[in-house]
Amino acid sequence: MSTLSTLDTLLDGDRFWADVEALAQIGALSPKGIRRLTLDEHDNRARLWLVEQGRALGCKAYHDDLGNVFLRREGQDPSLAPLLIGSHLDSQPAAGIHDGALGVLAGLAVLRTLHEQGIEHRRSIDVVSWTNEEGARFAPGTSGSSWFAGRRDIETIRAGRDDEGTGFGEALDACLALLEARDVTLCPRPFVPHAFLELHIEQGPVLESLGVPVCAVNGIQGVNWYEVEVTGQANHAGTTPPDARRDAMLGAHAFIGELRKLTEGRDDDLRFTIGKFSLAPDSVNTIAERARFTIDMRHPDQAMLDALDSEFLALAERQWEGCEVSLKVTSQVAPVAFDNALLEVVEQSVRQYAPSAPTLVSGAFHDAIHIAHVCPTAMLFTPCRAGISHHPDEHVERADAEVAVRALAHAVEQLLMTRIDFHDTDH
Structure with missing residues (x-):
C-alpha cells in the first residue's frame, strides 16, 4: 500500500490523458472541438460516462436536484465534511475540449490514484460536475453551483428557456430520469464541503507568455x-x-x-x-x-x-x-477573493512544479465564484495556447496539463494530511 505523501508522483499521466481523449469524443465536432450544450443529449451522455468511470474506481455516484453529479470516495471518518474537487462538462456551441472538462478529469485522476494505490484517508473526497456553467443554452450560467451555494432559487432556474423555447425544468427532468435509471442516488439537499478546488484552463495568454505550466488563482472578478x-x-x-x-x-x-x-x-x-x-x-x-x-x-x-x-x-x-x-x-x-489559508496551500503546491509562477485573478467566472460563499475555495490555472478558449482551436499542451494535475494532487495531499485552520474566512 502506498502512502498519501506520494499522491502527486504516483498519478498516472497516461491514463489521465486517455480520459481527456475519451471524453472529447462525446459531442465531438468535425474536424475538432465539441458541442455539449447544457442538458442536451451529449451533456447527459458525458454525465453517465463520468458515473461509469467513478463506479469502476469503487466510488459512490450521486446527484442533486439540479443534476450536479458527484463521485465520492469514502473516507475513514464519515462525520468529516468531504473535500470537493471539480468543474463542469457542458460547453459553448462550438468549443474546445478542455474548458471545464479538464477540472473534472483532474479530480477523476486523483480518485484513480487513491484507488489503484490503495491509499486510505480520513476525510471523504468528492469529484463534482456542475450543471450549466457556461450558460450558452440557458442563461445565466453557473446554475448548478449557484443553487448549491444558495445564491439562486430552483424555481427561477427551472423557469428559464433556451432560444427554441425548451424549458430548463423540462430538460432537467429528462436528465434526472436518465440518472435515476442508472441507479445514481439522489442527494436531497446541498451540503457544506470542507473546501473546494477547481483546476481550469487559464482564459488568457499570460501563463503561455511566461512559459509557466500552472499557477494559483486568488479570486474572480x-x-x-x-x-x-x-x-x-x-x-x-x-x-x-x-x-x-x-x-x-x-x-x-x-x-x-x-x-x-x-x-x-x-x-x-x-x-x-x-x-x-x-x-x-x-x-x-x-x-x-x-x-x-x-x-x-x-x-x-x-x-x-x-x-x-x-x-x-x-x-x-x-x-x-x-x-x-x-x-x-x-x-x-459580485467579485470574490479566495480563502487565504487555502490559497497558501495551493501556492505552495504550485511552487513544487513552477517556482516562478504568478498568482492571478480570474477574468472569467467559474463555479468557484459561488462555492466560495459556502466553504474555503481556490483555483489553479494551466495555460491554453494564445489564450484561446470557447472555440475549437482551444489547445492545452499535455505536459502542462499533467503538471497542473500533479500540483492539484499535491494540494489535495496537504489538505488530507494536515488540519488546515480556515477560521479566518467568513462563510
Whole structure:
C-alpha cells in the first residue's frame, strides 16, 4: 500500500490523458472541438460516462436536484465534511475540449490514484460536475453551483428557456430520469464541503507568455449580464425617407456607441462584450423594428460595476434615433477573493512544479465564484495556447496539463494530511 505523501508522483499521466481523449469524443465536432450544450443529449451522455468511470474506481455516484453529479470516495471518518474537487462538462456551441472538462478529469485522476494505490484517508473526497456553467443554452450560467451555494432559487432556474423555447425544468427532468435509471442516488439537499478546488484552463495568454505550466488563482472578478431591446418602427426600406424612420438598428448602433465611450479606456481590468445581436423582422427590404443584444461586463471591483450599472440605466432612459430602449439585468455576480489559508496551500503546491509562477485573478467566472460563499475555495490555472478558449482551436499542451494535475494532487495531499485552520474566512 502506498502512502498519501506520494499522491502527486504516483498519478498516472497516461491514463489521465486517455480520459481527456475519451471524453472529447462525446459531442465531438468535425474536424475538432465539441458541442455539449447544457442538458442536451451529449451533456447527459458525458454525465453517465463520468458515473461509469467513478463506479469502476469503487466510488459512490450521486446527484442533486439540479443534476450536479458527484463521485465520492469514502473516507475513514464519515462525520468529516468531504473535500470537493471539480468543474463542469457542458460547453459553448462550438468549443474546445478542455474548458471545464479538464477540472473534472483532474479530480477523476486523483480518485484513480487513491484507488489503484490503495491509499486510505480520513476525510471523504468528492469529484463534482456542475450543471450549466457556461450558460450558452440557458442563461445565466453557473446554475448548478449557484443553487448549491444558495445564491439562486430552483424555481427561477427551472423557469428559464433556451432560444427554441425548451424549458430548463423540462430538460432537467429528462436528465434526472436518465440518472435515476442508472441507479445514481439522489442527494436531497446541498451540503457544506470542507473546501473546494477547481483546476481550469487559464482564459488568457499570460501563463503561455511566461512559459509557466500552472499557477494559483486568488479570486474572480465580478460580472453583470444585460439584455437590451431597442424598439423602433418597421417600414419599407425603399419608400421611407431618413427623417421619417425609427430604425432600431441605427438606434442600437447609437446606444452601443455611447456604452463604448463609457467603458473604453476607463480601466485596463474592465471587460465589455456584446455577444448576441439580432434584428426583427429580419428582412432585407424592411427597416428593423426591434434590435436585441446582450452585454457582458466584468471587473474585479464591485464599485466600478455598480457605477457603470447606474450609467447604463441612465442612458437607457433616453431615446436613440427615435427609438425606445429597454435594458434588463439578467445576472449580477459580485467579485470574490479566495480563502487565504487555502490559497497558501495551493501556492505552495504550485511552487513544487513552477517556482516562478504568478498568482492571478480570474477574468472569467467559474463555479468557484459561488462555492466560495459556502466553504474555503481556490483555483489553479494551466495555460491554453494564445489564450484561446470557447472555440475549437482551444489547445492545452499535455505536459502542462499533467503538471497542473500533479500540483492539484499535491494540494489535495496537504489538505488530507494536515488540519488546515480556515477560521479566518467568513462563510
